Amino acid sequence: MSEARASAGSERGVAARPPAPAFRFGGGSSLPGDPVDQRPGGGSDALVWRSVTGGRWLDGTRAGLADRVAAVLAAHPDTMVGGALPFERDAAAVLVHGPVDERPALPVLPAPREPAPVLLGVESRPDPVGYRDAVRRALDWIADGPAGPGQARKVVLSRALLLEYSSAVDPDAVLAAAAATPGRTWRYQLRTPAGPVLVGATPELLVRRRGLAVTSFPLAGSTPRPGGAADADQAARLRASAKDHREHAVVVEAIADTLAPWCRRLTVPSEPELVAAPGMWHLGSHIRGELRDPSVTSLHLAAALAPTPALGGRPAAAAAALIGQLEPDGRGLYGGTVGWTDGSGDGEWAVTIRGALLDGARVRVQAGAGIVAASEPEAELHETTAKVRAVLAALALPGGELR
Numbered sequence: 275m276s277e278a279r280a281s282a283g284s285e286r287g288v289a290a291r292p293p294a295p296a297f298r299f300g301g302g303s304s305l306p307g308d309p310v311d312q313r314p315g316g317g318s319d320a321l322v323w324r325s326v327t328g329g330r331w332l333d334g335t336r337a338g339l340a341d342r343v344a345a346v347l348a349a350h351p352d353t354m355v356g357g358a359l360p361f362e363r364d365a366a367a368v369l370v371h372g373p374v375d376e377r378p379a380l381p382v383l384p385a386p387r388e389p390a391p392v393l394l395g396v397e398s399r400p401d402p403v404g405y406r407d408a409v410r411r412a413l414d415w416i417a418d419g420p421a422g423p424g425q426a427r428k429v430v431l432s433r434a435l436l437l438e439y440s441s442a443v444d445p446d447a448v449l450a451a452a453a454a455t456p457g458r459t460w461r462y463q464l465r466t467p468a469g470p471v472l473v474g475a476t477p478e479l480l481v482r483r484r485g486l487a488v489t490s491f492p493l494a495g496s497t498p499r500p501g502g503a504a505d506a507d508q509a510a511r512l513r514a515s516a517k518d519h520r521e522h523a524v525v526v527e528a529i530a531d532t533l534a535p536w537c538r539r540l541t542v543p544s545e546p547e548l549v550a551a552p553g554m555w556h557l558g559s560h561i562r563g564e565l566r567d568p569s570v571t572s573l574h575l576a577a578a579l580a581p582t583p584a585l586g587g588r589p590a591a592a593a594a595a596l597i598g599q600l601e602p603d604g605r606g607l608y609g610g611t612v613g614w615t616d617g618s619g620d621g622e623w624a625v626t627i628r629g630a631l632l633d634g635a636r637v638r639v640q641a642g643a644g645i646v647a648a649s650e651p652e653a654e655l656h657e658t659t660a661k662v663r664a665v666l667a668a669l670a671l672p673g674g675e676l677r
């Protein structure tokens with residue numbers, strides 16, 4: 275709502291909606307192995323919501339970004355920068371700078387507008403035939419050669435579903451649904467200056483910095499959760515899948531290699547754990563490190579890590595080039611990172627997945643799957659469908675029977 279309309283509303287005695295924050299992020303819940311938070315009210319599993327309202331947008335691409343942001347924050351104590359870095363490393367970041375607003379809970383959001391939007395149509399880009407085709411081309415690329423000595427190639431291929439609804443989808447209603455998803459997720463909402471609003475609940479932490487402690491929680495290797503008794507069977511199958519463990523190891527190795535030069539100590543688990551995300555099982559690993567240099571901020575680390583090989587591949591540059599060919603629309607914010615950093619350098623950056631880009635009555639949901647030598651096109655297509663369904667369910671967006 276524009277300010278003019280808001281004040282006209284109050285003149286007529288209608289309560290004006292307060293200005294909507296440009297950025298909201300609900301994260302910071304504790305991870306297994308975290309020290310217990312001793313602060314008053316800082317229970318071991320407390321989720322913290324941060325937002326920026328009425329801030330200033332920062333221009334620029336990723337090159338030199340973290341240093342510029344650190345300088346801005348050094349000059350303005352009690353402020354933070356929140357937003358997103360796109361998947362493509364040379365694309366413009368969407369970051370907003372403003373005062374820190376930190377709360378234990380998401381404020382009560384206005385009730386969604388009635389009637390609820392009805393799904394009118396869905397377009398898949400590429401369509402299922404095109405996606406299976408892209409997987410076959412990726413398998414040829416994988417078979418063409420190794421990524422390095424003793425290393426197999428991997429690439430993550432995604433498809434976008436463009437959904438058309440009968441009326442505008444309310445970004446706050448979608449955020450409220452994301453906030454209510456059970457399980458450990460990082461919830462985000464970013465009103466981009468171009469208009470569309472990015473909203474989601476991602477189970478994947480790219481990097482968190484608290485003081486010198488650095489944590490990353492990569493996920494790779496997935497299977498849908500059918501619910502009921504079959505849920506445990508699927509979990510057991512994932513645990514036993516050599517293909518998924520290989521896919522996971524590629525990601526863990528790459529994250530550890532990127533973090534190692536920044537860290538004095540780095541601990542990498544030898545085996546992944548099973549992670550229950552909304553609608554999906556994943557393999558996940560807690561990687562923990564201790565920073566060498568306290569001037570390195572969470573944004574330095576996020577900019578170095580994103581896009582994670584859980585969304586790109588190995589070798590990173592060749593996988594990104596292949597993705598550029600096979601996904602000609604470009605990914606934009608999907609697959610990049612979303613989060614915040616503050617004047618102390620602390621911050622939390624999640625992988626921008628399990629979200630939707632809302633543009634009035636049009637909604638874009640994108641999902642991908644990791645392709646390795648043993649991948650089957652049909653199974654990978656099925657995995658993207660399962661992920662999209664999980665997103666629609668978590669965000670309470672009507673999705674029908676997607677294929």
Ligand SMILES: C=C(O[C@@H]1C=C(C(=O)O)C=C[C@H]1O)C(=O)O
Binds near residue numbers: 556627628641643
């Ligand atoms: C690509 C997505 O998810 C990523 C890919 C995964 C996989 O290939 O197993 C698992 C989790 C995410 O890192 C997505 O949700 O769109």
